[in-house]
Amino acid sequence: MPHEMTLGEVYLPPLLVIAFIAYLVANGVSMMTAKLGGYQWIASPAIFELSLFVLISALLGLVIPIV
Template identity: 55%
Template sequence: MPHEIALGEVYIPPLLLVVVIAYALASFVFFIGGKLGLYRFIAFPMIAELCLMVIFVNVLSQYITIF
């Protein structure tokens, strides 16, 4: 299993890929939540988005090898 992903001459760590995917998923979930009006139930939306992103990173790291 590779420890890094090579794009041409640039090496990208797998954790960076997992964080980018998790951020995209968290943003999508919060976008849908905003359209449905779920923001009124969240006291601190930015902290909730960060927590959701951490949860997604943990779930995705189970399927994408980080180390």
């Protein structure tokens, strides 16, 4: 179980890696939702994007061990 991940010679905490991956995935899902017209059904897009980021971060946290 890794406590830190390495990128070259730089140590990265797993939570930072999870947040970066979740940000990329959430932006991708948000762009697809906007392109398909899904934002017309969402009352508050900012809260939707934030909750999407939190949900993806939590799911990735189950896959990538934080501690």
